[in-house]
Amino acid sequence: MSSYIEVENLSFSRGYRKIFNGLSLSIPRGKVTAIMGPSGIGKTTLLKLIGGQLRPEGGRVLVDGQDFQTLGRDELFKARAKMGMLFQSGALFSDLTVYENVAFPLRAHTKLPEDMIRDIVIMKLNAVGLRGARDMKPSELSGGMTRRVALARSIVLDPALIMYDEPFAGQDPIAMGVLVQLIRLLNDTLGLTSVLVSHDIAESLSICDHAIVIADGRVIGAGSPEELRRSDSALVKQFVNGLPDGPVPFHFPARDYKDDLLGVDDSDLLGLGGGRG
Amino acid sequence: MVESIQKLGRTGIEFISALGRSGVFLLRAIMGLSFTRKGVGLLVKQFYQVGVLSLIIIIVSGMFIGMVLGLQGYSILVDYGSEQAVGQMVALTLVRELGPVVTALLFAGRAGSALTAEIGLMKATEQLSSLEMMGVDPMRHIIAPRFWAGFMSLPILAAIFSAVGIFGGMLVSVDWLGVYDGAFWSNMQSAVEFDADVVNGMIKAVVFGLVVTWIAVFQGYDLIPTSEGISNATTKTVVYSSLAILGLDFLLTAVMFGGL
Ligand SMILES: Nc1ncnc2c1ncn2[C@@H]1O[C@H](COP(=O)(O)OP(=O)(O)OP(=O)(O)O)[C@@H](O)[C@H]1O
Ligand SMILES: [Mg+2]
Secondary structure (H helix, E strand, O other), X not given: OOEEEEEEEEEEEEOOEEEEEXXXXXXXXXXXXXXXXOOOOOHHHHHHHHOOOOOOOEEEEEEOOEXXXXXXXXXXXXXXXXXXXXXXXXXXXXXXXXXXXXXXXXXXXXXXXXXXXXXXXXXXXXXXXXXXXXXXXXHHOOHHHHHHHHHHHHHOOXXXXXXXXXXXXXXXXXXXXXXXXXXXXXXXXXXOEEEEEEOOHHHHHHHOOEEEEEEOOXXXXXXXXXXXXXXXXXXXXXXXXXXXXXXXXXXXXXXXXXXXXXXXOHHHHHHHHOOOO | OHHHHHHHHHHHHHHHHHHHHXXXXXXXXXXXXXXXXXXXXXXXXXXXXXXXXHHHHHHHHHHHHHHHHHHHHHHHHHHHOOHHHHHHHHHHHHHHHHHHHHHHHHHHHHHHHHHHHHHHHHHHOOHHHHHHHOOOOHHHHHHHHHHHHHHHHHHHHXXXXXXXXXXXXXXXXXXXXXXXXXXXXXXXXXXXXXXXXHHHHHHHHHHHHHHHHHHHHHHHHHOOOOHHHHHHHHHHHHHHHHHHHHHHHHHHHHHHHOOO
């Protein structure tokens, strides 16, 4: 199994908080890989590190054998044209219509004639079920529609790699079903590599070929969905079954709950108590 | 005590680092201009947004300021019987000082704050990130056209401001207060020198244009992407720009007219 993305010993922090400390994982080529983990664990951050938007503090990230940190600005932008990313918020351009949003990457990177651009845009919008919304402005769309337009935009250049950040959030069951099929279909027909980040465990496990579970800045389980479901690691079990209690903490690191409620002075605890709770 | 020294140090370091970032940013904004068809299209669009849409406020303010100058000038000069000199007074005040300075102040409030808020909102809603991920450099696509459009609009707006102001001054002093119009114009023509007054005024406008647009665009690009961050940065744009305009105006005036 050849890997498309190789993350080696990656470390990264935000402020004083270490988000990744020696994270290593690999993402197979041509498959749908789901990266799952509790909220705030750094999934979006990981995608930005893969896309070269953030610079790792240690270790490296190879995408198709290429380390983006060694590229110049222009080369980096050229390399990125081969990847699509669906942002958690959609990130549509608010001054452009839906049609122009989807056409944007085509206009930026190709010299296709206008009627060809039109055909491609209409096809991609049709695939996400929003052909009829082409003249709307992003401010007129619902959250779920925004994300589907963003999806159409991120696949319009037929990239070799596509990263989805929470594609299922805010989708009704029908749209969800269509999206799941679409992600699968895109992956299989275009032969691209898909990375999907989500805490929607059931949906993710149902479409992915390979799943990686992250918690505490490291990989706690990886394998096929079947392997994960059968894993005997307590961490993975808790996550796959969605149990609130277990080794994966539900709480953001904080001091002791009782002390917090009783209002025990912060400064006494900061030195010793930071990790409790 | 130690804490306040620490805080001073931290503020100092942050200031220096922002200065460094903004310097690199300025270079990249200047270099980011492209003359492809797309690049020119973006520039023209921003010229409209930043320059043309500022025209109304510039024309109205220029008119009023010119009229006030005409009135004040007349009431001072008439005591010495030299009210014909009102034309030269209005023109010199506008061309040397008020044209560039007031235009730049208005521009900072009208266009500068809008630039900061627009870019800041694009950052907060990840539009800048998504451009980057699409392989489109936001420096080229978003920042450079706005920077250049703002920087080049200001001198033109300042010239329009001065022209309208002179017209307003003439309306008041000639048409209303009865100054002889031949004297009004000929005094103005003989007093205003092209290289000393007009060129120096234009240099001021160019410098203010650079500084105001630089501050506005950088504040938008560098802000903390929250609603609070956007409102802070917009305020900072107006405050920093105004202070920079007034401070620089003193410096430039001292160099140009003060014999420094
Ligand atoms: N711009 C930023 N500045 C400082 N800290 C940040 C920034 N962005 C994210 N963080 C921190 O980094 C951590 C990881 O954020 P990230 O957005 O990657 O989480 P996530 O796993 O995608 O969460 P979610 O599932 O809720 O989207 C969070 O705890 C957050 O506090
Ligand atoms: Mg996220």
